[in-house]
Amino acid sequence: MAEPFNDLTLPTAKAARYAALAEEVAAVLEGERNFTARLATVAAMLAQAFDHYFWAGFYLVDPSKADELVIGPYQGSLGCLRIAFGRGVCGTAAAEHRTVIVPDVEAFPGHIACDSRSRSEIVVPVFGPGGALIGVFDVDATELAAFDEIDAAGLERILVETFSR
Numbered sequence: 481m482a483e484p485f486n487d488l489t490l491p492t493a494k495a496a497r498y499a500a501l502a503e504e505v506a507a508v509l510e511g512e513r514n515f516t517a518r519l520a521t522v523a524a525m526l527a528q529a530f531d532h533y534f535w536a537g538f539y540l541v542d543p544s545k546a547d548e549l550v551i552g553p554y555q556g557s558l559g560c561l562r563i564a565f566g567r568g569v570c571g572t573a574a575a576e577h578r579t580v581i582v583p584d585v586e587a588f589p590g591h592i593a594c595d596s597r598s599r600s601e602i603v604v605p606v607f608g609p610g611g612a613l614i615g616v617f618d619v620d621a622t623e624l625a626a627f628d629e630i631d632a633a634g635l636e637r638i639l640v641e642t643f644s645r
Contacts, residue, residue, distance in 0.1 A: 490529060498634025501529055505638055520553035522617075522642055526635075527555035532621045534598060538606070539563055539570050540615035549574055552615060559618075560594040568592035573603035573616045579632045583625040595620070602627035604635045607644045614643065 491497050505525055509518055519538050527536040537554020547565045565575040568591055573580045582601045585591045598620040608614045617639055621627065 494630045495634065497529065498630070498637065501525065501634070502638050502641060505642060509642060516553065518642060522638065523553050523555050526617075526619070526638070532623060532626045533619055534622045535559065535595065535618070535620040538615050538617055539574075541574070541613055549615060554618075556620070557595045557597075560592055563592060569601050569603045570616050570618050573605050574613060577605050577613060579604045579636060581627050581629075581632060583627075585620075597622050599624050600626045602631055602635065604632065604639055606639050609644055611644070 490500050505522060508521060508525065512518060512521075519540075523537045527533050533555075535554065535556030537556065537559060538552035539549035539559075540552040542548045542550045542562070549563045549565070549570055551559050551561050563570045563574075565571050569580050569582050569585070569588060570592075572590075580601075580603045582588045582591070585593070585598055585601055588601075600621045600623060602619050604617045605613055606615045606617055617635060619627065619631075619635070
């Protein structure tokens with residue numbers, strides 16, 4: 481298992497921090513096959529690595545309702561339990577199979593306010609080894625415009641390396 485990380489051991493530059501986290505996540509999860517353990521560990525490691533992450537976690541495709549997401553492992557305040565594909569930022573990312581960055585959630589049509597303190601959001605689709613959508617990874621911040629393409633690239637890398645192989 482990798483040595484615990486914190487702000488003193490991770491690089492301060494965002495891109496470098498995501499690169500270091502990708503290595504840390506891979507090291508911690510090496511040999512772990514349990515899906516829930518993998519989800520929970522990724523959510524916890526990412527939430528602890530960035531001060532601006534207010535809420536970080538997974539919404540998973542419900543096996544009994546293929547067009548609906550259900551809450552998975554997360555870090556933060558109470559999340560919405562279910563989100564239909566196409567609704568809000570998570571549902572949009574799931575329906576369109578693409579990362580969605582929202583600088584101001586109040587300006588996003590149909591935004592679902594699970595916690596009124598959320599001001600900006602990024603949602604990344606998560607695909608399994610066969611390429612099927614298994615869920616989304618959602619991150620909220622209390623600041624406006626907290627996420628950018630560096631966050632998208634860093635999160636996409638970690639999620640691809642963790643779940644699609």
